[in-house]
Amino acid sequence: MSPLIPCIIAGGAGTRLWPVSREAMPKPFMRLPDGESLLQKTFVRATALKDVGRLLTVTNREVLFRTLDDYRPLNKTQLELDFILEPFGRNTAPAIAAAALHVNQHYGADAQLLVLPADHLINDLQAFAAAVARARQLAEQGWLVTFGIEPSHAETGFGYIEKGLGLHGESFQVSRFVEKPDAATAQCYVDGGQHLWNAGMFCMRADVILRELRKFAPQVVNAVERCLEQSHHRQGQREVQVELDRDSFALAPDISIDYAVMERSKEVAVVPCQLGWSDIGSWQAVRELSPADVHGNQCNGETVLHDVRNCYIDSRQRLVGGIGLDNLIIIDTPDALLIADGKRSQEVKLIAQELKRLGHDAYRLHRTVNRPWGTYTVLEEGPRFKIKRIEVKPGASLSLQRHHHRSEHWIVVSGMARVTSGEDEFLLDTNESTFIKPGRPHRLSNPGVIDLVIIEVQSGEYLGEDDIVRFNDIYGRAPAAPGST
Known part of the structure; x- marks a missing residue:
């Protein structure tokens, strides 16, 4: 059988789970009562499947390092990881097109892509593995396979799949996809037994989904092809990163894979299953x-x-x-x-949408913000001042940078800090401090083996996170890109 490459799609802001889920820390990173995130649970069930040699993740560039932090403790077998990094979301059709083009080029046209949303919960992993095995058999024959959840009640928050002609292994050709129904229609679907919840998971050969995309949504696949040609590729030890070019990716239509292909193709099959599934959508x-x-x-x-x-x-x-x-x-x-x-x-979601319309930070950020090097928490702010708690992981380093409109006073609370200030470089121990003038190039690093914690007091006319010029950064962030430290 063709090789299987799970593809975790980690997009969307999860606006119905505000204020915990926000644009810069979306739903996949939410911790469940057992302490694991939805993303971690998706990683575990994907990598537990048979014949998985590598994992592909399509996610936003800004959450790459948080994603790696979630994967790291679980990747005990050192599975090879591929990342396609979006500058912004353009819905599932461009994301899946990019994944299929990447897999087709690097791992073969017959490789099977198992598309999994990063923010769903599945409790029955044995049933999940069995459903994937059934889907793989159909995908090998050229079907685009989706997974339909046997409905337990009349649900108006989900789309439905209507079963068509029966296929082998208790699977079906898809008759049609149905939008979220009203309560009476949903009850009819449950009573009739011909409809399944649309779980948004797919299994398909790379060449088959690309063929159907070219047939029904050529503008999507053409735009993504051009984008990949202009994108930056980075390869390290057991890891591949493709950072999609911002300008060309913006030309890809913002459309879901259901609208672009699944609702139009005649080559779509559904595997009915009971997985203990929830989309954790509210x-x-x-x-x-x-x-x-x-x-x-x-x-x-x-x-x-x-x-x-x-x-x-x-x-x-x-x-x-x-x-x-x-x-x-x-x-x-x-x-x-x-x-x-x-x-x-x-x-x-209406609250989150209004916050976004108003440009309020509570739509996008938490008070504690994750960065590749650690976290910062805004403790207090007012006119001309802001106080932060900054935590830097061992061996990590902020970018070499400067600010035009603010000064910074750093006080070490715990750990050891290595400070670059202009031409000077020196160490600061606990309860020691330093002052950075506006316009002065500077960098903060943690040379130790425990977390470095400092209090930063900012003062100035403008304290926005976009007042930054980066000269050098070990995490590959653009030198002059707007953003925080």
Whole structure:
């Protein structure tokens, strides 16, 4: 059989799970009650399949290092990793086109691509492996195979797949894809037994999906081909990175693979399955992962409740008191609080959309922001000042940079810092400090074996994260690209 290459698609902002999921730290990185992220769970089930020699991930360039941090503790067999790095999302059709072109060129036209969203939960890994095995048999025959979840109830938040002619192995040709239905239609689908939930997972040969893309969406595959020709390729030890060219990728149509190909092709098959699947698409879906107490409440964090029923409360850092509440969702993060009617959890995305329209940072960033070298947390800010807690991993280094409009005062809280300031380079120990004037080239590094923690006090007329000029960076970030340290 053809080689199997799982392709994890990690895109989207997960706006229905705001304020935990944000553009710069989207849903795949959310930690579940067992401490693993959705991305890590996807990695585990993909790499546990038979005959997997490498893994391909399509994700945003800005979250590459967080992705590597999630993969690293799980990749005990040193599986080879390929990354296609998008400058921004253009939906699933361009992402899958890029994956198929990459696989076709480097690993053979007959290689099978197993496309897996990074933000779904599957509890029955044995059933998942069996479904993939069935899908691979169909893909070998030239089918574009999708996975249909046997519906357990009438769900209006999912698309559906209608079964057509039967194929071998209890699989079916797809009769049609159906948009998210109203409640009455969804109940008819469940009662009729001919419809499955659309899980958004696919198995197909690289040459077959490229053939169908050229037939039904040539503008997508042509644009992505041109983009790949102009993109930067980087190869290291057991790792390949393809950084898609921003200008040419912007020319690719923003369209899903369902609209572009699956709803139009006659070569689509579906494998019905029961996987213990959830798309974790809302806070209602998240709350179903935890058992409720005798009053129907699910609480993460410290709470004091009186006459409170059927509520989901997640507040890891602050005590929550509640009186006389019923069926509310309360999500507390250091910089944002969500209070929603439990029956309207799908509408949380409207809050995120409005924040984005307003240009509010709470759409894009948390107070703690991940960077390749570690994290920074904004502790306090006001006119002309900002205070950050910066944590640098052992052996890591910020870029050599300068700022035009702000000065920085660094105080070491723990660990040892190596500081470059102009022509000078020196070490700072715990409780020692230094001052960086505006316009002065500087760099902060951690030469030690424990985390370096510093407090940074910024002062100046303008404190935006785009006031930065990079001269040198070990993580390959563009020298003059806007962004934070």
